[in-house]
Amino acid sequence: MEALDLARWQFGITTVYHFILVPLTIGLAPLVAIMQTKWLRSGEEKWMKLAEFFGKILIINFALGVATGIVQEFQFGMNWSEYSRFVGDIFGAPLAFEALMAFFLESTFLGLWVFGKGRMSAKLNTLCIWMVAIGVNISAYFILCANSFMQHPVGAVYNEETGRAELDGVGGFLEVLTNNTAIAATSHTITAAFLVAGTLVAGIGTWWMVRSTKKNIAGQPEMWRSAARFGFVTILISAAGVGLTGHFQGQLMYEQQPMKMASAEAQCHNEEGAPLSILAIGDFTNDCENVTRIIDVPWVTSFMATNHFTGPESEVAGVEDVQAFYQEKYADQFGEDYDYRPNLVVTYYSFRAMIGPIIFPVILALAGLWFTRKEKIWDSSGWAKYALFAIPMPFIASSFGWIFTEMGRQPWVVAPNPTGVEDVLLLTDYGVSQTTSPAMVLTTLIGFTVLYAILGVVWFLLVRRYTLEGIDLTTEKAPAPDDENQPLSFVY
Amino acid sequence: MDFLPYLWFIVIAVLWIGYLTLEGFDFGVGMLYTTVSKNPKERRVALNTIGPHWDGNEVWLLTAGGATFAAFPEWYATMFSGMYLALFLILVLLIVRICAIEWRGKINDINWRKRWDLAHTVCAWLVSFLWGVAFANLVQGMKIEVLEITNPATQTYEIVSPEAFEAATNTAAYTHHLTGGFFSLLTPFTLLGGLVTLSLFLTHGAVFMALKTAGDFQVRVEKLAARLSIGSLLITAVWAIWAQLAYASGFWSWIPLAIAAVCLVLTALWAQKGDELKAFIANFIAIAAAVAFIFTAMFPNVMKSSIDPAYSLTIEQASATGPTQIIMSVASLILVPIIIGYSIWSYKVFSKRIHVDNIPDDPSGLSRGTKKPLANEVSVQ
Numbered sequence: 046m047e048a049l050d051l052a053r054w055q056f057g058i059t060t061v062y063h064f065i066l067v068p069l070t071i072g073l074a075p076l077v078a079i080m081q082t083k084w085l086r087s088g089e090e091k092w093m094k095l096a097e098f099f100g101k102i103l104i105i106n107f108a109l110g111v112a113t114g115i116v117q118e119f120q121f122g123m124n125w126s127e128y129s130r131f132v133g134d135i136f137g138a139p140l141a142f143e144a145l146m147a148f149f150l151e152s153t154f155l156g157l158w159v160f161g162k163g164r165m166s167a168k169l170n171t172l173c174i175w176m177v178a179i180g181v182n183i184s185a186y187f188i189l190c191a192n193s194f195m196q197h198p199v200g201a202v203y204n205e206e207t208g209r210a211e212l213d214g215v216g217g218f219l220e221v222l223t224n225n226t227a228i229a230a231t232s233h234t235i236t237a238a239f240l241v242a243g244t245l246v247a248g249i250g251t252w253w254m255v256r257s258t259k260k261n262i263a264g265q266p267e268m269w270r271s272a273a274r275f276g277f278v279t280i281l282i283s284a285a286g287v288g289l290t291g292h293f294q295g296q297l298m299y300e301q302q303p304m305k306m307a308s309a310e311a312q313c314h315n316e317e318g319a320p321l322s323i324l325a326i327g328d329f330t331n332d333c334e335n336v337t338r339i340i341d342v343p344w345v346t347s348f349m350a351t352n353h354f355t356g357p358e359s360e361v362a363g364v365e366d367v368q369a370f371y372q373e374k375y376a377d378q379f380g381e382d383y384d385y386r387p388n389l390v391v392t393y394y395s396f397r398a399m400i401g402p403i404i405f406p407v408i409l410a411l412a413g414l415w416f417t418r419k420e421k422i423w424d425s426s427g428w429a430k431y432a433l434f435a436i437p438m439p440f441i442a443s444s445f446g447w448i449f450t451e452m453g454r455q456p457w458v459v460a461p462n463p464t465g466v467e468d469v470l471l472l473t474d475y476g477v478s479q480t481t482s483p484a485m486v487l488t489t490l491i492g493f494t495v496l497y498a499i500l501g502v503v504w505f506l507l508v509r510r511y512t513l514e515g516i517d518l519t520t521e522k523a524p525a526p527d528d529e530n531q532p533l534s535f536v537y
Numbered sequence: 538m539d540f541l542p543y544l545w546f547i548v549i550a551v552l553w554i555g556y557l558t559l560e561g562f563d564f565g566v567g568m569l570y571t572t573v574s575k576n577p578k579e580r581r582v583a584l585n586t587i588g589p590h591w592d593g594n595e596v597w598l599l600t601a602g603g604a605t606f607a608a609f610p611e612w613y614a615t616m617f618s619g620m621y622l623a624l625f626l627i628l629v630l631l632i633v634r635i636c637a638i639e640w641r642g643k644i645n646d647i648n649w650r651k652r653w654d655l656a657h658t659v660c661a662w663l664v665s666f667l668w669g670v671a672f673a674n675l676v677q678g679m680k681i682e683v684l685e686i687t688n689p690a691t692q693t694y695e696i697v698s699p700e701a702f703e704a705a706t707n708t709a710a711y712t713h714h715l716t717g718g719f720f721s722l723l724t725p726f727t728l729l730g731g732l733v734t735l736s737l738f739l740t741h742g743a744v745f746m747a748l749k750t751a752g753d754f755q756v757r758v759e760k761l762a763a764r765l766s767i768g769s770l771l772i773t774a775v776w777a778i779w780a781q782l783a784y785a786s787g788f789w790s791w792i793p794l795a796i797a798a799v800c801l802v803l804t805a806l807w808a809q810k811g812d813e814l815k816a817f818i819a820n821f822i823a824i825a826a827a828v829a830f831i832f833t834a835m836f837p838n839v840m841k842s843s844i845d846p847a848y849s850l851t852i853e854q855a856s857a858t859g860p861t862q863i864i865m866s867v868a869s870l871i872l873v874p875i876i877i878g879y880s881i882w883s884y885k886v887f888s889k890r891i892h893v894d895n896i897p898d899d900p901s902g903l904s905r906g907t908k909k910p911l912a913n914e915v916s917v918q
Binding site for chain 2: 113121133138152164209474488
């Protein structure tokens, strides 16, 4: 394999892995903050216990998220140095902002929250976890501003003399930060993160509610019922948010990256009243003419893209037509035969793998709210198993969401599009580091993959172990006010 | 607006000063805590001195990386693609160290803790050494060449002659690259540079522990700090004079060098006396001055070429455009004081010395193996 392919695999593997951990942190930090606030306001012990319990899972997860995040930042320089040269002027700034505004906040206040129990007032301690929650969400916004520039370049100009994209004056940065793609992506990603975290809380809550009921452990079913219902409500609100923001993001995508959406539907030609494909099979080896569409819902794709079911206004682009358009447009730059189609199989199925799994937590939430109504305790073993099964589903969905977004943009790393700055564009082929040999990239690819695999197993076992341990209600460990000689409340 | 690139050169230096002075002590604690502790409780005393702080300290690295990307894209691209395997090693070590710190106490089992302690210590030693090697390379100069990429997609390029590059004003086609590979980064000078950071961080960690602990443990680390400070003074002196005479490009680098020297002597003196607060401050300034020395020694280049001076990547060549640097300047001006403010507050919150008696007898974490039944658990027939 060439260094390019290896570098792409490396970016894909490290990014998807990092993004398994990140949504949980983004969603869970605010949920833990809410739990601790509920305790602070109502004085109900169960909320403090739950905040501590989910806080531990948050910390285990946060550590690996931070660790793998460092790789993300330096990888652009290591494997994609030509890309870095090309867009550093614009792309680097949101990354630096992320560190200045978010990382310091998260890291410092996480330390204060964890170690500060008993060294500061409960109010101040609760404020600390809120700072963490705000920090992780600011972080998401800036990183998505950077990513959205690659999807929809704005606020930039191409400098022919240096061969680079440059910020279009100070105002250009404002455009990068208010990029409609970035706003859509941020709201979609953050609601998805709440869905991930809400499902975890609901899943563990439900499973433990059933378990503690069967084992007849005093006080526990009520506590876990509160956690589960908190999770159910989070699931329903965030799932609605995911759908709504996904719809807006989809519409932008039809406008900005027609090729990506056409591939997601495996639609070959421009069509009026285009149907939505539910399932298609066939030889996807980047020839969409070979695709057999099995289940279609008429007019829906057109409606999703244009708000029109039929008629000329409902026309949506097809893969082959966009391909022909690009080939003509960029014939001088990249030759007449360059293939501008993303990998169809990956794009088509990852789009479905992004949406499909969400049904599982939604079912859990709807059933859960019904069965736990009027102070009822839910004790069905079948549902307890289902609750555990639902937990990984939003993780899968959000991972495939990223795979779809990034793979659908190929072969561009900075995708030109009708509403963005048209001459700021870069093919992925041209972004790779020039002097790193395939052997070097292979070494680090194997290195990161093996290391991540080992750490991933430990991460999973730790989270599983803490989940199985549950909460012990018999020990009194409420955070006490400052006492000179008391043992530290949290120690390594 | 021509001063902006130079301002940002200073800002990058300041960010690295923040990183190495702060993370320096938690690397030091990481290297020492297993050997200096007599029992498991003392290990936890040592670890808890850095507990609330190491994560925030590490962010200085991320900020330095992000700021370099934005303010000097060419530097970022050339340095990190060129130091490819070295950076990979550093990243792996940092990742394992983070997990070792956070996960060590999660399971209550001797072997579990021992394994993470070993991982932590090994990572701290190696990474402290590697940072020194990396910075010594910046002072010494590396195999930097200017290439003309003829076909980016197939990674074909031609080396541009120094004369041709000097004549050209167009940078679109010509870019700087480190072509020497991993082993070109290892020379006697850079390896000694590795020992410099290693010894400085060891002293830094020992003094920090002496400052943050009480009782027997504190007496012991104080003695250790006194001995280590002499070692770091000697090693750093040899390297710095070598660097100044052989590689520094001007007179100005004598100033931070002199400050570093004075502070290292003071560190050693105060460490002998057991005045750990003064010793810590002196060592802190010494590390800061050493980083300042490195940056003044390479000025006005960001990457010095050991092949031909014409190939060196200068501050101006590496720089981003004005608007980016203006925005970043405004952001830093507002945000950095805030960051420093809450960081200082967090050190104040945890300013109390930790004594072995502050550590609970029960090790933290979940018991290994089968779960103990919950207190109220009643089995149902």
